[in-house]
Amino acid sequence: MSYFIQVVVDGLSNGAIYAAIALAIVLVYRATGLINFAQGGMAVTATFVAYALTRVGVPVLLALVVAVVFGFLLGALLERGVMRHFEGGDPDTAVVATIALLVVLSGLSAYFFGYEPHPFPSLFPNRTIEVLGVFVSLRSIGTITVLLVVMIALQLLFRSTKLGLAMRAVADNPRSSALSGLPVSRLLMIGWGLAAALGAIAGVLVAPQLFISPGMLDFVLVYALASAILGGLDSPIGAVVAAAFIGVVENLAGAYLDFIGDDLKIAVPFIAVIVILVVRPQGLFGRKVTVRV
Template identity: 65%
Template sequence: MGTFVQLVIDGLSTGSIYGALALAIVLVHQATGLINFAQGGMAVLSAYIAYVFTQLGLPLIVAILIAVVISFALGAAAERLLVRRFERGDPDTAVVVTIGILTLATGICAWIWGYDNRQFPSLFPLSTVEVLGAVVSIRSLGTIGAIVAIMIVLQVLFMRTKLGLALRAVAINPESAALSGLPVGRLLMIGWGLAAALGAIAGSLVAPQLTLTPGMLDGALVYALAAVIIGGLSSPLGAVVAAWMIGVLENLAAVYVPFIGYDLKIAVPFLLVFVVLILRPQGLFGRRIVVRV
């Protein structure tokens, strides 16, 4: 029983890393209708910004808040100066632009700070507690709690606030939104800015567990995209639940399914994606879109 609980809790902790990025991807999609492949690179850049301020002697929470503000400005600037030139054209072109921003952000981090592993301070203590025979770190529990809080805030933002409804309207039909008097350009900038700010929080939560490097989130981004597909592009709740599901099922399959083991556990999320795309293409928590023709 202790082993099972340990695997589940470790899976939830790992899944929270994927969920942090998945939430930012959902946020951009809800605000702009695009899949933002640059989210991992932007989160890493934000984590480095927070790291610089901690090295200047500022308290960690203050450094993270400053990084959030700077990241919001950078995200809004990226939308205004780069992405907007391609948003009204072929969606595939805009997606390629986000991949270019990912490469640019990663390259800037490597150019300025190099590829050395850097230890990022944690918001939570490194002590452990025992839960049903499993040893769990306070940092893992804190990360899970933070992701739950962010998920709730985003769910409320999109479902219960005027800003969230306006962002969704712009993403679904920018022309109709503009005719309704919504400032489409400004809302797109806000959407990218909010996603970059969320990326700063995600990067600061993840960096203590992975160590800070330019490629820190490359692998996690793949899992985050899988979580978004499984959970649904329109649901912050679905993205987090799917990320936790991936983390837990990976761990359980590695231990309890002999032919999978640790070598093949990476196939678990992609098998889930395959099944979900066949049975429920909009995702487990996503909304079915009806198009009139």
Template identity: 65%
Template structure:
């Protein structure tokens, strides 16, 4: 039983990493209607910015806050000067542009900071807390709590604020939103900026656990996309729960299903995606879209 609980706890910790990126994907989709594959690259760039500042004596908290501000400006600039040219065209073209942007940002990070592993300082202690034979680090606990707080803030943003409702209106129908008097272009910039802020927070939480490299979040981005599909693009709570489910089931399958083991545990989220899409295409917590014709 102790082994089982330990696997569950470790899975929740790993799932929090996936959830951090998944929340940023949900935010940019809710604000623009697009899936931003460059989100992982923008998060890594923010983490490198904070690391560069700490290497020059800036306190960690101030360095992370500075990277958050820079990320907001970067996200808004990307929307204004790049994505705006494609947002009203074919959505597939815009998605391809975000993939190209991911490659570009990763290359820039490697060019500026090299591809060597860098140690990113953690906001939380590495000391472990033991309870009923289960050991979990304070860093994992802190990361999970931060993700939970961000999840509720994001849910509250879209459900209970004028800004969140305006962002959703722009994403659903920008023409109608413009006719209603909403500043569509400004809201799109804000949406991309806020998504970049979430990416910066995710990068700061994840980098101490994975070590900082340009491709640090490549694998996590795949799992985050799986969590978005499972949880539903319209539900921040859903994607976090889905990310935790993926992390826990991946760990349990690796230990208790010999056919899968550690080598094939990467297949677990894809099996879950297949099952969920067959049973509930909108995701576990997503809303079914009704189109009037």
């Protein structure tokens, strides 16, 4: 039983990372209707900033804060400088532009830091603590806690601030928002900035475990995409629940099904996702969209 809970908590902690990137994807999707493949690239670039700072002796927490600010600026800058150009055009072209950004950003990270993975200092002590007779790692607990705090903060931002209301309005109907005097383009920049900042948090949290390299988040990006789509792309809560589901199912399958083992465990949540989507095409929490002629 104790082992079971440990596996679940570790799964939740992985799920928290997927959730952060998935939330970032949902954020951009709601604002622009685009799947942002550059999300992983932005997160890794910001994490490399934190890495460079820790190398010169800056404490991890401070490095995290700087990385988050840097991520915000990077996201806003990329929206303004690159993605703005593809707005209103063919969506396929815009999605490929995000792929191009992903390639450029990982190329940039590789330019400065090389492709080989580097160790990254953890925000949390590498210990396990006993909670109600179960040993769980502090890292897992810490990751989950940070992500919960971020989620609550985001929820507050969107629900109880003017900025959040404006961003929701833009996501819902950009044209009407513009007509009612909202600065749509600036709000889109803020959306991208927030997404990249979220990515920075996820990157710094996961880097000690994965070791930092330009391709560090490639796999996480795939999981996050799966979570975002499974949750219904317009639902932040859905994305988080789906991410937790994927993290836990994957870990449980790896731990308990001998046939699955460590190498095949990634297949389990994906097959589950396929089954769920075939039964429920709009995703777990998505709204059903009726197409009218």
